[in-house]
Amino acid sequence: MGQAEEFRRGWRLVLAAATGVGLGITGLTFYTLGIFIGPLTQEFGWSRTSLASATILTTLTTLLLGPVVGRLTDRFGGRMVGMAGLVGLSLGLCGLSLIGAELWTFYLAFGAAMVLGAGTLPIVWTRAVNAGFDKARGLALGLTLTGTGVCAILAPPFTQWLIADHGWRTAYIGLGALVLVLGLPVVWLLFHEVGGKVQATVAATAPVRPGFTAVQARGRRQFWMLGIGFLFASFAVSALIVHLVSILSGGGMERATAVWVASLLGFAIIVGRLGIGVLVDRFYAPAVAFGVLAIAAAACLLLLVPAGGLAIAVVAVVLIGMAAGAEVDLVAYLASRYFGLRAYGEIYGWQLGFFALGAGLGPMGVGRLYDATGSYTVGLIACGVGFAVGAVLIGMLGRYPERFED
Known part of the structure; x- marks a missing residue:
């Protein structure tokens, strides 16, 4: 079909x-x-x-x-x-x-x-x-x-x-x-x-859907690499979404303009979801994930550029939004390809737990870094590192299984 x-x-x-x-x-x-x-x-x-x-x-x-x-x-x-x-x-x-x-x-x-x-x-x-x-x-x-x-x-x-x-x-x-x-x-x-x-x-x-059981999946390195990789990436995404307006206005942008620029996230998320969906249907999904997360890491560096201007901020926000749009899609897609559908719900539940843990820690972690340093510089560096670690771990998942164990 x-x-x-x-x-x-x-x-x-x-x-x-x-x-x-x-x-x-x-x-x-x-x-x-x-x-x-x-x-x-x-x-x-x-x-x-x-x-x-x-x-x-x-x-x-x-x-x-x-x-x-x-x-x-x-x-x-x-x-x-x-x-x-x-x-x-x-x-x-x-x-x-x-x-x-x-x-x-x-x-x-x-x-x-x-x-x-x-x-x-x-x-x-x-x-x-x-x-x-x-x-x-x-x-x-x-x-x-x-x-x-x-x-x-x-x-x-x-x-x-x-x-x-x-x-x-x-x-x-x-x-x-x-x-x-x-x-x-x-x-x-x-x-x-x-x-x-x-x-x-x-x-x-x-019951005939091929795939690993949840126990079998947890015994494979891809289970932990996928989970930990997206924990780091979701840390970065959630922190940036929550603190974005403050990051932009703290860099000298008027708050009204910062709110407008931040609103582009919603559109970028949609583009990211659809674009990544098309790409993983045609190309090796871990490589696609590596690319989008690496680009998001670069976007964090763009936000560190002093007086980068409106254009730089818009580019950075769009790139971050595309990464935000791609993440949950990639978790679902990669879980189905590496572990099959036999126990997909339970396996994806665990993977979503890793993702949620990162998403919960991100805003608080970057908030504490701001309180400790008085700026978002260290927080942006931490987000860039989170994207980079996620890109490396997911990019090294390896080939999809040729068959699933019974």
Whole structure:
């Protein structure tokens, strides 16, 4: 079956998966957290650092529940797990509207939303897409994970409008309603192939899929190289996303201009997802990963150039955004190629845990480096090193297995 035929049969699956990713805990809640920081700080007096630290709850959820969600997806299929996750996340977001004046109530509600919405992790959606695509797997995964890029563009202004017109409590209810009213029906209606074709849930649980077990995968060097490589790379990406406006304005750029330049990340993420998806379908994926991460390391150096100007900043942000767009796609793609689909959900759950750990440590680590030195210079160097280490480890993964052990 060629690429065109795969998309003719599976475009509904990709659309539904992209919706699930975008409205999940790694999409909607991540890209809207910053919009709530101002109103919550104003009303309760909480520090921005305290509120931004809530991202560690997403990290812990991915670390602790990712393998469990993956195992459930391998057993019951993505449709059931994903729908349960969307309903849970909707309830959790509505619960955030009920927090009180104590900071622990925010952490409790945010953590509950992450746990209830764990079924929306990318593991769930990419499992079915990997099973439904082969020749066009990279592009299909890129389109699926473009959901987060679309969310990065649309969710912040929508959330800001809700807050400005109705208040932050209503805004949380509005986001919960969005997940329930848009996400759930799309997944219910489209997360399978119609007309008597194989459903995504069936594809996700088919016992004949070749691949390693989770135990076998953990015994292979590629498992650890892939995980540690993307831990370093995600450290860099997450730190840059969170601190980007401050990095740019700290370098002499007006804050309004810095915000505009930083907004290019969303578009670059989409380009990165689609572009990398096309490239890995045609070229050796570890080499593609090496190239995009090495370029991102160079972008960190560009941001260190004194008075580099607007053009340099735009180039650097676009390159970083493309790396951000490529990372999760590459984890999903490489996990399927090196370990197969037999226990993909559980294996990808572990890999996503490495990724989430780096993403959780990055913003805090670079923030502490800034506090200690008074500038982002050391932090940018650390991000460049993170990209470089990731590029080397992933670039040395070696050939795909010719066959998988029984």
